[in-house]
Amino acid sequence: MSETEGSGQEFPSGDGAEELPEPRAPHRVIGTPPPAEARTLLEAPPAEEGPVEPRWLPAEPSDLPQAKRAERVVAALFILSMLASIGFIAAYIGLELGSIGGVQRSNLALGVAMSVAFGALAVGAVIWVKYLMPKVEMTEERHPLASSPQERAEFAETFNEGAEASGFVKRKLLRRTLIAASVPLAVAPLVLLRDMGPLPGTSLRHTVWRKGMRLLVYGPNTPLRAADFAIPGQMITVVPDGYQDDLDALAKATTIILKFAPGQLMPPTNLNWTVDGIVAYSKICTHVGCPVALYEQTTHHILCPCHQSTFDATRGAEVLFGPAARPLPQLPLGTDAQGFLVATSDYHEPVGPSFWERG
């Protein structure tokens, strides 16, 4: 690694000689006498034979008074950092959590102390580099990355001789059986992954809804009479009775029910599956499965907050806009002997996002 001028051999940038002028101050510092060199000489350097080697780096920055000032600033910053770190430890020990307010105070104290500790170090180090270290700009040669032809030939020889000595090329039987052995060996570990999960089977086609299963209001988990859900324009989320805490079941079976005034519901809504203008649709979006939780009363639009698929609640939850390709499936509703809303069967089609086997 020598610090010579680049020859520009590969891409002479037009005017080689003019572009690389005589060394100017920042360009080539080696050899330019640094201010400290005189002092070094005065202090009787250790006896050396032969000429004194030029220094690799100058010992002192050019502006010594400025460096002195900078030194004090840097030292102050380092002390600040030290105090901040001590403050961090003190805040850790001294500030109890125990309440939300306590957490906020602790976070503020620890965060500020940590930021100051790191920030003061960073600023100090930058000032150190900028004002206390002598400025240098050096040049080193860059060589083409490719190996020389001799090196390449040597490698080729080594490689070929090795290949010959191993017999890998010559002994076809060995080579082919080795390849034959390695292929199943690479596949075998993949087989191990098989038990990561069960096969889907038809599980995506069904939910836990069954004939006679009550609809529970999501949250309080209470059953609901049709008469109690009487104001048109309402939408609530319901879950199947007995599965209100089963997240796997809810991920498919969560349902919304909406109440409409007589005559508002139109085909393709299946009116036989409604009770007194109450219609139930799957809450799981047919796009990628977010819960369709937004409802606009005036337009009867059901909106998915994730990707804005919009469904028409009065017309069988047909898609009006957005990326969902299918209507929300409708759950057949009825009432039981006590007048509570129940499902009269499972959904008649798969709910939720599309999948390959859905058809």
Added chain:
Amino acid sequence: MTKSKTEEALEGTGRFFDDRLRAARATTAFLRKLYPDHWTFLLGEIALYSFVILLLTGTFLTLFFQPSMSEVVYHGVYTPLRGVRMSEAYASTLNISFDVRGGLLMRQVHHWAALLFMAAIFVHMLRIFFTAAYRKPRELNWLIGIVMLTLGLLEGLFGYSLPDDLLSGTGLRITQGVLQSIPIVGTYGSYFLFGGEYPGNIIIPRLYIIHVLLIPALLLALISAHLFLMFHQKHTQMPGKGRTNANVIGAPTYPYFAAKTGAFFFFIFAVLGLLSTFAQINPIWLFGPYNPSGITAGSQPDFYMGPLEGALRIMPAWEWNVAGHTFAFNVFIPALVPLGVLFTAAALWPFLEQWITGDRSEHHVNDRPRNAPTRTGLGMAAVTFWGVLWLEGANDILADQLQIPLYTLTWIARVAVFVGPVVAYWVTKRICLGLQRKDAHLLEHGVETGIIRQLPTGEYVELTRPVDDEKLAVLEYNRVGAPELPPAGPAEDADGVPAPETRSALGRLRLGLNRVVSEGIPVGDGHGNGHGDGHGNGHAAPAAVTAGEQGGDPPDGPARPAPDQGGPDGGDTGH
């Protein structure tokens, strides 16, 4: 004296290691290695140090986080959620935030560092692309970078899914829905990943081990390779005085680069610390535990997943049902195609560019973006494509803030995602060519002095002075038609007969592409000849101004198919 102290250290520790490692020579080379300086070279360091901070804070978080989906009832400090049933993952994240001293700070530093990591990678890659630092011999590092970007996206997605709050659960639900939509393998992939039906009870532990071990280990290995290649091939430098393809100009590692980069690490830590102290991020206690029946409006992923989210939002509802199978184009196309195309194109571009230009030489001095209008235009087209999708990933928020109907905004995005990149390409290219004209003008005439002189003949001329050396070196570097550009494209033989390969369809395509990528504004004839000392001084003299500009001929140097397109323009600027 310092000297004796350092010598003492070398006597003891230095000798101990060198006796065993014979490392003096290699270490000297390492300490003396020069690093060129430019502010954009810090971008990769931001990514690197963010990663280090992620490792440090992440390790702290693993001491307290429970990657389990078992149900527990919360009894911690955060009163609004006391008595609520939740997964252990969510409960332990609440405990990190409210019961572990410094836990909230470390959580927030971890999340902010993840955002900074991804942002730094994006900007770093754009810098590499726009300055063409990916060119030979650095294509391998470019490819490693693309792989790391992809891993970073996954790492972030899996990481913010771990707390099992309502927002991250929604993200996971979308991920599952997307996976399930992929033809043939999707359903099986989802069942294997989630251990059965969604959400199951094993996805968090699985994501956890991928997030804390598998991907970080891969990233660490790739970062090591990335840095080793950067070290071995030496850093590129920006064009400037004396900087050529055969040298490196900069300051040595020890003490300069080492001190500066150390300071930079502390600086990043300090900035992340301030963000984490004063800017709340991912307040999972406000979202509540995950439940597949619940959701909040305005759900957004972290910014780097935005383009995927936007792509899902603008895709029309296309779905086919053929022979008992469902092709959910509305889901798997936006999930796979936009980023797939972008990343694949980015990976292939260095090699495509080599094929188009025929330039297979090493490049160690970066291009100025304006000097490669087509490349810069393509880059801005990609940025626009990405940006439209990213904005559309927040279309509900934008519609609300800007008072634009949501569906109108979606339609605007559906058009803009195709039109925007084309416009960006064209506009960027025009801007680059305009900047080239400005440079050509400076090179030909020098800097205006504002002095008007009357000649003895009565003619008035404006005096200019030569551009200073440093600026001249920058202006001249790799200009179109300047001799340092290697010959591009297939050549003709001595009789002007085109080479046979140029007559095939592929050859004609290559020639056409070559014309496009080498478009540029050449400097007038006078410049080409007078290159060395001629132009600066020469142009200062009024006579030379008129003399040098007579012809709009293409400049000297190797014959290039394209530059003469800009010839008349170059001539125009001359007068």
